[in-house]
Amino acid sequence: MTIQQSTHTLSVHVANRPGVLARVAQVFSRRGFNIESLVVSPAMDGKFSRMTIGLSGNPDGLEQIIKQVGKLVDVLTCVDHSDDSAVVRELALVKVRVGVEKRTEVLQIVEHFSCKTVDMTETSMIIMATGASEKVDAFVGMIRSFEVVELVRTGKVLMARGDQPT
Amino acid sequence: MTTTVSNSQMDGAQALVKCLEAQGVEYIFGLSGGSAIPIFDALVTTGTSIQLILVRHEQGAAHMADGYARATGKPGVVLVTSGPGATNTITGIMTAHMDSVPMVVLTGQTITPMIGKDAFQEADVFGLTMPVVKHSYLLKDPNDIPRVVKEAFHIAATGRPGPVLMDLPKDVSSGAFKGDLNPPMNLPGYRPERDININEIKTIADALGRSVRPVILAGHGAMIAGASAAVQQLAETLNAPVTTTLLGKGVIPETHPLSLGMLGMHGTAYANKAVVECDLIMSIGSRFDDRIIGQASKFCRDAVRIHIDVDEAEINKMIHVHHACVGDAKAVVEELLKHVSRQDTDEWLRRIDGYRQKYPLRYGRQGGLKAQQILDELYKMTKGNIVVTTDVGQHQMWAAQFLRTVRPNDFISSGGAGTMGFGFPAAIGAQFGRPNDQVWTIVGDGGFQMTLCELATACVAKLPIKVLVLNNHYLGMVRQWQELFYDDRKSGVDLIGNPDFAKLADSYPGAKGFTLKRSADIRKILQRAMEYNDGPCVINAECEKTENVFPMIPAGRPLEDMLIDRPRTKLEKPTGST
Ligand SMILES: Cc1ncc(C[n+]2csc(CCOP(=O)(O)OP(=O)(O)O)c2C)c(N)n1
Ligand SMILES: [Mg+2]
Numbered sequence: 051m052t053i054q055q056s057t058h059t060l061s062v063h064v065a066n067r068p069g070v071l072a073r074v075a076q077v078f079s080r081r082g083f084n085i086e087s088l089v090v091s092p093a094m095d096g097k098f099s100r101m102t103i104g105l106s107g108n109p110d111g112l113e114q115i116i117k118q119v120g121k122l123v124d125v126l127t128c129v130d131h132s133d134d135s136a137v138v139r140e141l142a143l144v145k146v147r148v149g150v151e152k153r154t155e156v157l158q159i160v161e162h163f164s165c166k167t168v169d170m171t172e173t174s175m176i177i178m179a180t181g182a183s184e185k186v187d188a189f190v191g192m193i194r195s196f197e198v199v200e201l202v203r204t205g206k207v208l209m210a211r212g213d214q215p216t
Numbered sequence: 217m218t219t220t221v222s223n224s225q226m227d228g229a230q231a232l233v234k235c236l237e238a239q240g241v242e243y244i245f246g247l248s249g250g251s252a253i254p255i256f257d258a259l260v261t262t263g264t265s266i267q268l269i270l271v272r273h274e275q276g277a278a279h280m281a282d283g284y285a286r287a288t289g290k291p292g293v294v295l296v297t298s299g300p301g302a303t304n305t306i307t308g309i310m311t312a313h314m315d316s317v318p319m320v321v322l323t324g325q326t327i328t329p330m331i332g333k334d335a336f337q338e339a340d341v342f343g344l345t346m347p348v349v350k351h352s353y354l355l356k357d358p359n360d361i362p363r364v365v366k367e368a369f370h371i372a373a374t375g376r377p378g379p380v381l382m383d384l385p386k387d388v389s390s391g392a393f394k395g396d397l398n399p400p401m402n403l404p405g406y407r408p409e410r411d412i413n414i415n416e417i418k419t420i421a422d423a424l425g426r427s428v429r430p431v432i433l434a435g436h437g438a439m440i441a442g443a444s445a446a447v448q449q450l451a452e453t454l455n456a457p458v459t460t461t462l463l464g465k466g467v468i469p470e471t472h473p474l475s476l477g478m479l480g481m482h483g484t485a486y487a488n489k490a491v492v493e494c495d496l497i498m499s500i501g502s503r504f505d506d507r508i509i510g511q512a513s514k515f516c517r518d519a520v521r522i523h524i525d526v527d528e529a530e531i532n533k534m535i536h537v538h539h540a541c542v543g544d545a546k547a548v549v550e551e552l553l554k555h556v557s558r559q560d561t562d563e564w565l566r567r568i569d570g571y572r573q574k575y576p577l578r579y580g581r582q583g584g585l586k587a588q589q590i591l592d593e594l595y596k597m598t599k600g601n602i603v604v605t606t607d608v609g610q611h612q613m614w615a616a617q618f619l620r621t622v623r624p625n626d627f628i629s630s631g632g633a634g635t636m637g638f639g640f641p642a643a644i645g646a647q648f649g650r651p652n653d654q655v656w657t658i659v660g661d662g663g664f665q666m667t668l669c670e671l672a673t674a675c676v677a678k679l680p681i682k683v684l685v686l687n688n689h690y691l692g693m694v695r696q697w698q699e700l701f702y703d704d705r706k707s708g709v710d711l712i713g714n715p716d717f718a719k720l721a722d723s724y725p726g727a728k729g730f731t732l733k734r735s736a737d738i739r740k741i742l743q744r745a746m747e748y749n750d751g752p753c754v755i756n757a758e759c760e761k762t763e764n765v766f767p768m769i770p771a772g773r774p775l776e777d778m779l780i781d782r783p784r785t786k787l788e789k790p791t792g793s794t
Contacts, residue, residue: 065405068354069342076347098404117529123351123371126405 062101087205145200228358229258229389235365245277249297251324254390272669276641278308283645291318299337310348314632318377327387350378359395375408421555427496436463437501441545459487466621480508482613485575498522504534514774584760591618607639607663611686637666680749717756726751
């Protein structure tokens with residue numbers, strides 16, 4: 051039997067103050083939620099930051115956690131965008147050990163997924179993949195048949211579509 | 217010697233003191249040390265009218281500030297040094313946090329260039345306290361002090377109150393101050409209050425209009441919001457009974473015919489029976505703590521459940537409710553009053569009165585001196601016109617049961633945290649805040665020993681606090697659980713080694729000890745304690761050692777499983793939290 055797992059993506063708008071990340075993270079860890087991905091960067095107004103938090107786990111209790119995050123003094127808004135129409139993107143860098151023999155094969159995959167090669171040496175290349183997480187997953191799945199030596203993903207960033215605020 | 221300082225030559229600490237004055241601070245409870253010396257010095261050099269109350273242990277300072285806050289509704293202030301001074305306050309901060317008590321804690325810190333380098337008496341107090349504060353600050357610039365003080369008091373006292381910590385590095389408190397003493401706050405994410413949703417209120421009023429067996433559950437939130445009069449008016453308008461949490465004692469007078477007293481694990485049988493049989497329960501400022509709901513899934517499962525709370529995160533946390541309204545309890549209840557009318561609850565009240573007659577709070581008279589009887593007599597002698605603080609254990613529950621509370625803010629107890637050692641220092645804070653009231657603290661022989669060093673603090677200030685030690689020579693509440701659920705296997709509960717508390721009191725300058733051994737002497741000794749006002753007095757009451765608190769709902773069991781009296785059959789180990 052598999053436990054119902056679901057993924058959630060929260061967008062948290064916070065005042066850019068020391069400790070705010072720890073306070074937000076603490077709410078999740080206390081309730082046993084595992085943060086899968088976390089992106090923190092300055093918001094449009096530099097006095098604020100934007101956190102995009104990817105979660106998986108039992109959604110039970112998530113509603114309450116969102117309210118608990120929302121009530122932190124330094125948090126302006128905390129919104130669950132999982133069911134909304136939102137644009138979600140991430141970026142991955144993949145370093146592949148590949149010589150001349152297989153280079154064309156790798157480049158075919160790169161082209162298929164509209165990725166970019168951002169570094170190339172005699173023996174290796176770094177590929178940048180961008181897009182929805184599923185697409186990045188699919189690309190990473192394919193490229194793994196070659197010798198992947200390093201993989202770094204940014205985690206999801208998100209923006210609500212249309213007039214809706216993020 | 218005091219010197220006056222002008223803005224132009226102030227240091228951070230002096231600016232801090234000026235800002236605390238501007239907040240109306242009367243007392244600071246604290247104990248100094250290296251990194252806090254500049255602040256203690258500023259208490260002298262500014263010639264401030266704020267009084268420093270020197271404690272004997274920093275935990276006591278935190279509980280004093282807490283007791284002061286609960287007794288007055290104003291934030292309590294703590295000032296301690298870095299490292300161990302600060303960590304000693306953590307139990308007190310957590311206690312205040314659990315019970316939504318406004319408090320501002322000022323901690324010294326090592327100089328900023330040494331932070332994170334394991335400097336002498338450095339502790340990451342900002343990090344250590346993060347889970348138990350409403351908010352916290354680590355200051356880096358003396359010029360930020362006025363804004364942070366303003367924000368700290370605002371955050372501590374508004375919305376759902378709580379403790380706020382300011383960690384003050386020594387170079388910040390001793391650095392030159394060139395800022396503005398009255399800057400604006402900058403809290404873009406803090407929205408403690410929001411507009412009440414009238415539609416929600418109307419929906420709640422409709423539900424109340426359909427109920428024939430309503431119960432109002434009033435908690436600490438109702439007290440904090442100053443909603444007592446409104447809640448009483450609501451109860452009278454609806455003709456609905458009111459039960460309260462431990463911290464809600466006094467929201468409406470417990471002498472009121474509609475009052476059912478406290479509910480929950482050791483609540484009155486009639487309150488618990490009313491909650492079990494009601495067709496509607498409406499919580500006003502309680503968070504449905506596990507000590508009052510027993511088994512969450514079975515709590516009022518067939519009743520309409522309504523929750524009024526200032527903290528949105530409390531709605532649907534423990535109990536799923538049909539209707540909720542987020543807002544200040546007083547504002548919500550006053551609005552609700554416009555939409556409700558008297559309900560036909562006579563039959564319901566008669567049924568509850570039947571339970572009141574059948575299952576009153578009672579205790580056996582045979583055997584040794586009964587703690588319950590002492591409390592019963594104390595209530596009869598004072599008619600409840602006293603401020604009571606309690607420690608944690610059996611005596612706390614008996615105090616809650618037998619000392620009826622007739623005014624708000626008169627019953628002060630560590631509810632959420634259940635912190636032993638709270639009662640006596642909290643009484644000191646309460647007495648500072650309420651100098652004209654008679655303050656009693658009801659403590660156990662175990663918990664009193666955790667903070668009794670503050671007898672010195674009470675003596676210095678000549679506080680006429682009455683300490684009633686209900687001495688059963690056991691960690692009684694734990695012994696009770698061992699008796700009921702663990703085949704009476706006593707493990708680590710025997711308090712051999714207790715001092716003679718009366719003699720101990722006598723050894724402090726200005727304090728007085730009394731010994732109470734026979735029930736015939738109860739009134740006489742209580743009377744003498746009431747007449748002793750030159751300092752604190754301690755009554756060592758040698759009580760029946762193995763008395764138990766009833767009624768009792770075993771932790772994690774539904775309210776239906778309440779034991780009115782000692783059970784004849786062996787009980788299963790409780791599954792609920794602690
Ligand atoms: C600091 C702390 N430690 C342990 C406990 C667990 N505890 C709850 S009640 C109790 C017994 C208290 O004994 P005493 O103060 O003598 O009061 P009594 O129950 O005998 O009235 C204990 C150990 C606690 N609540 N707080
Ligand atoms: Mg005891």
